[in-house]
Amino acid sequence: MKILLLGGTGATGALFVERATAAGHEVVAFVRDASKLTPADRLTVVEGDVRDARALAEAMRGTDAVVSTLGLGKVKDPGSLIADSTRALVRAAEDSGTKRVLIMSAFGVGDSLAKASAFARFLYNSGGKAAFADKAEGERILTASVLDWTLAYPVLLTNKPATGNVHAVDLTELDRLPGLPRVSRADVAAFLLDAAVGGAWSRRTAVLTAGR
Secondary structure (H helix, E strand, C coil), X not given: CEEEEXXXXXXXXXXXXXXXXXXXXXXXXXXXXXXXXXXXXXXXXXXXXXXXXXXXXXXXXXXXXXXXXXXXXXXXXXXXXXHHHHHHHHHHHHHXXXXXXXXXXXXXXXXXHHHECHHHHHHHHHHCHHHHHHHHHHHHHHHCCCCEEEEEEECEEECCCCXXXXXXXXXXXXXXXXXCXXXXXXHHHHHHHHHHHCCCCCCEEEEEEXXX
């Protein structure tokens, strides 16, 4: 399949490119700076602003799905970057006809915050409250659309190798997630690809932790 990727220069996005192209899929990476991506077979790089719906729609034409691993990273004064880019993404997807959209968010966003441990809630509220609020607004825009969306909520990300055993549970079925669990970026990238290819997580939110 052909996949449009946002956030391809980030750590998880780079792992997604590696896994998807190795599996024979075509990836179109929509990035701010093409020089930050190493050329590879089955990879096309398009420069642009993720808040530009017209540019996104053009890059999206002919793709089967959109995957976003977009994060705030080292962006100075991100403001409402996630909400604005999600709004543009929804408009572009509706215009281009690409209905499948998967977004990597984070555990602690929106309704998941109440299901975190007390320690995790303290960390989320003290360090990333504004960023999480921006993500939550973007998700409200996405889930209110007619698109075939999936939200992925990984817990604390690590750079450990893939285990091939990521545990995914629907947010609505989760009562409480104790402690401060972790999951590797490589396993999250694998989940996103599997979910893009399959339909099991259509219009659902998956909380991702290391497999048991």
